[in-house]
Amino acid sequence: GDQVEQSPSALSLHEGTDSALRCNFTTTMRSVQWFRQNSRGSLISLFYLASGTKENGRLKSAFDSKERRYSTLHIRDAQLEDSGTYFCAAASFSKLVFGQGTSLSVVP
Amino acid sequence: GPKVLQIPSHQIIDMGQMVTLNCDPVSNHLYFYWYKQILGQQMEFLVNxxxxxxxxKSKLFKDQFSVERPDGSYFTLKIQPTALEDSAVYFCASSLKLGVSAETLYFGSGTRLTVL
Structure with a gap:
């Protein structure tokens, strides 16, 4: 079936640094959604993209519009409150297929 | 923004009992979903x-599982009988259209089910 491969599985960043998370899809996907799951387990939707890029504050996401087989999430100037697990989810026709998640820890 | 509410937030039951998880989706949404997340693992699609x-439905949606939304009330996931491996957090989601590529899915905050 459709697979979403997310990397890295875990990441530790110092405050103020930048990094990027990536999702690869085994097949062409129509769109991608990025989430952060906080320590209480709540899913917070960060971005929905059908193409191109979107930016919100220190977060920016891109979806490869040409082949539609990968997406990235860039974190700029990481802050302690960015810690959590980040999931990408790609849309097949009738459902979202989630990646395995990236556990992000931002340290002082 | 639009909210999906899940009730209860935590449920503890004995193995073999029946449990019903309730979801109040976004009011004008027409499509509903359940996902299962075992602690620390990825979100797995169950059913739409x-x-x-x-x-x-996926392979995880066992014969003991059923869903319904009687008369536009709660969208429910019923497990009868429950098994130890059903312990997980269950997330409900809803969308206005099918073809989730067209828009975002809105997720509830999950119900943590513990089967003893």
Whole structure:
């Protein structure tokens, strides 16, 4: 079936640094959604993209519009409150297929 | 923004009992979903539902599982009987259209089910 491969599985960043998370899809996907799951387990939707890029504050996401087989999430100037697990989810026709998640820890 | 509410937030039951998880989706949404997340692992699709019918279900949606939304009330996931491996957090989601590529899915905050 459709697979979403997310990397890295875990990441530790110092405050103020930048990094990027990536999702690869085994097949062409129509769109991608990025989430952060906080320590209480709540899913917070960060971005929905059908193409191109979107930016919100220190977060920016891109979806490869040409082949539609990968997406990235860039974190700029990481802050302690960015810690959590980040999931990408790609849309097949009738459902979202989630990646395995990236556990992000931002340290002082 | 639009909210999906899940009740209860935590449920503890004995193995073999029946449990019903309730979801109050976004008011004008027509498509409903359940996902399962075992602690620390990824979100796994269980089922989607529209117009009173299951449209698609995964291998995780065992025969003991059922879903319904009687008369536009809660969208429910019932497990009867429960097994130890059913312990997980169950997330409900809803969308206005099918073809989730067209828009975002809105997720509830999950119900943590513990089967003893």
């Amino acid at each position: 539902f529209y117009n009173g019918k299951v449209m698609e």
